[in-house]
Amino acid sequence: MAQKNYAGVTIEVTEEGYLVDSSKWNESIAKEIAKEEGIELTDKHIAVLKFIRENQSGLTIRKVGKSGIVDIKGFYDLFPGGPLKLSSKIAGINKPTSCV
Amino acid sequence: MKKIVILGAGTGGTIMANKLRKALDREEWDITIVDKHKTHYYQPGFLFIPFGIYKRDDVIKPKANFIPSGVKLIFNEINKVEPENNKVILEGGQILNYDFLIIATGTRVSPEETPGLKEELWYKDIFDFYTIEGALALKEFFETWQGGKLVVNIAEVPIKCPVAPLEFVFLADEYFTKAGIRDKVEISYVTPLAGAFTKPRATKMLGDLLKEKNINVIPDFYLESVDNKEKKIKSYDGREISFDVLTIVPVNKGDDFVERSGMGDDLNFIPTDKLTLRSEEHENIFVLGDASNIPTSKAGSVVHFASEVVFENLLSSIKGRKMHAHFDGHSNCYIETGFGKGSIIDFNYDTEPLPGNYPLPGIGPFGLLQNTKMNHYGKVIFRWIYWHILLKGKELPVESEMSMVGKKK
Numbered sequence: 001m002a003q004k005n006y007a008g009v010t011i012e013v014t015e016e017g018y019l020v021d022s023s024k025w026n027e028s029i030a031k032e033i034a035k036e037e038g039i040e041l042t043d044k045h046i047a048v049l050k051f052i053r054e055n056q057s058g059l060t061i062r063k064v065g066k067s068g069i070v071d072i073k074g075f076y077d078l079f080p081g082g083p084l085k086l087s088s089k090i091a092g093i094n095k096p097t098s099c100v
Numbered sequence: 101m102k103k104i105v106i107l108g109a110g111t112g113g114t115i116m117a118n119k120l121r122k123a124l125d126r127e128e129w130d131i132t133i134v135d136k137h138k139t140h141y142y143q144p145g146f147l148f149i150p151f152g153i154y155k156r157d158d159v160i161k162p163k164a165n166f167i168p169s170g171v172k173l174i175f176n177e178i179n180k181v182e183p184e185n186n187k188v189i190l191e192g193g194q195i196l197n198y199d200f201l202i203i204a205t206g207t208r209v210s211p212e213e214t215p216g217l218k219e220e221l222w223y224k225d226i227f228d229f230y231t232i233e234g235a236l237a238l239k240e241f242f243e244t245w246q247g248g249k250l251v252v253n254i255a256e257v258p259i260k261c262p263v264a265p266l267e268f269v270f271l272a273d274e275y276f277t278k279a280g281i282r283d284k285v286e287i288s289y290v291t292p293l294a295g296a297f298t299k300p301r302a303t304k305m306l307g308d309l310l311k312e313k314n315i316n317v318i319p320d321f322y323l324e325s326v327d328n329k330e331k332k333i334k335s336y337d338g339r340e341i342s343f344d345v346l347t348i349v350p351v352n353k354g355d356d357f358v359e360r361s362g363m364g365d366d367l368n369f370i371p372t373d374k375l376t377l378r379s380e381e382h383e384n385i386f387v388l389g390d391a392s393n394i395p396t397s398k399a400g401s402v403v404h405f406a407s408e409v410v411f412e413n414l415l416s417s418i419k420g421r422k423m424h425a426h427f428d429g430h431s432n433c434y435i436e437t438g439f440g441k442g443s444i445i446d447f448n449y450d451t452e453p454l455p456g457n458y459p460l461p462g463i464g465p466f467g468l469l470q471n472t473k474m475n476h477y478g479k480v481i482f483r484w485i486y487w488h489i490l491l492k493g494k495e496l497p498v499e500s501e502m503s504m505v506g507k508k509k
Contacts (some may be wrong), residue, residue, distance in 0.1 A: 058365065062256065062366055066366060076336045082320055
């Protein structure tokens with residue numbers, strides 16, 4: 001475990017930088033995590049982050065692509081590289097696990 | 101007369117039919133099993149067909165051979181289930197009423213989910229090996245292939261038998277080495293996962309083996325489409341990989357009747373309690389194996405272990421008792437690694453694959469996360485065990501619950 005200072009608050013994060021307690025999350029914190037990842041959050045980003053927070057269990061890229069907010073390509077454009085991992089980190093939820 | 105209906109006469113459905121017929125009074129319980137196919141495929145054997153190790157006849161037997169007398173076997177398509185009315189409706193309108201329903205209809209490959217996949221190059225330069233047709237077509241292709249770029253790609257997870265594509269590249273390495281053209285074949289393993297596998301220690305072990313065998317791993321690649329003209333696969337983030345021959349593991353989905361019945365998730369897998377294996381929605385429906393959405397491998401070993409839990413909990417439910425059996429997500433996979441060797445992984449919901457011995461601590465004879473000849477023999481012998489013991493619901497000398505004994509942390 002480690003601690004980070006986001007938006008004036010000290011917050012516990014995992015070694016990979018995921019929030020330990022998802023309930024500590026707010027949009028200001030999201031903006032600062034996003035900045036560290038080189039992403040400037042837009043309203044569209046926020047809408048996706050909210051969808052992700054509301055649909056944490058069994059979350060997949062396919063599910064986000066069917067959210068009505070973005071399609072899969074749009075999701076990659078918003079969070080380049082690993083969209084699910086990146087958006088989960090910024091949304092303050094656990095690192096997505098892919099099960100075998 | 102009370103009724104149990106089992107949908108799917110694959111590994112899970114067949115095991116349940118055998119267990120239940122033995123346990124339940126014939127005067128009291130009517131058991132019916134439904135499947136659209138008459139042939140039972142030994143699916144772990146498909147992997148060996150492209151390399152000429154197994155032939156078609158090695159992996160097929162009539163389903164009817166494995167269904168015990170006293171169980172009614174119906175070959176028909178399932179149109180839909182009406183859980184509110186405790187009814188299954190078959191193609192043509194036949195209705196099966198049930199007191200308890202077991203859904204074991206598995207998963208299937210859906211190449212139509214990916215644009216460009218099932219078009220002009222399908223079964224010419226693009227093959228799957230998760231169907232008998234694909235495996236046989238690929239065998240023919242490999243027999244005369246002179247070399248080039250072999251790309252093995254997993255379109256999306258979850259897939260049935262997540263280690264099979266790895267075994268495929270290991271066996272391809274051996275096959276082309278023996279054919280004397282390994283230096284002309286470039287093998288790439290393209291996966292949506294971040295590495296060779298999902299769990300850290302197995303990923304490291306398998307990643308090292310891939311490197312040793314000169315197989316190129318391309319991670320985090322989420323397939324968007326296939327370009328038939330340029331012979332390229334394209335990812336959602338704009339990457340492209342050229343191939344001469346593409347071996348694809350298409351998107352896996354549950355059976356279409358699940359969608360028609362409104363019982364599944366985005367991929368037609370049925371929301372299932374991961375401990376009791378009962379449907380989350382309906383108290384008299386159990387879901388066994390690949391058809392469920394439980395977070396473990398879609399694999400025969402899981403179905404086998406899970407069948408014990410479904411059996412116990414169904415009997416408890418029949419008696420109106422609390423369900424006491426809990427599934428731990430136990431999965432156990434042989435991994436063929438080529439040149440007569442193999443590895444084994446054994447894990448569950450909470451414990452990743454660890455090194456050690458299996459099933460007897462310190463003795464084995466199998467080595468967990470090790471690459472040995474004995475592990476390979478295990479896989480070879482398993483086909484016999486599958487047909488003669490496992491499908492018939494007989495006891496195997498392994499525990500359904502995963503054991504930490506013999507594992508090293």
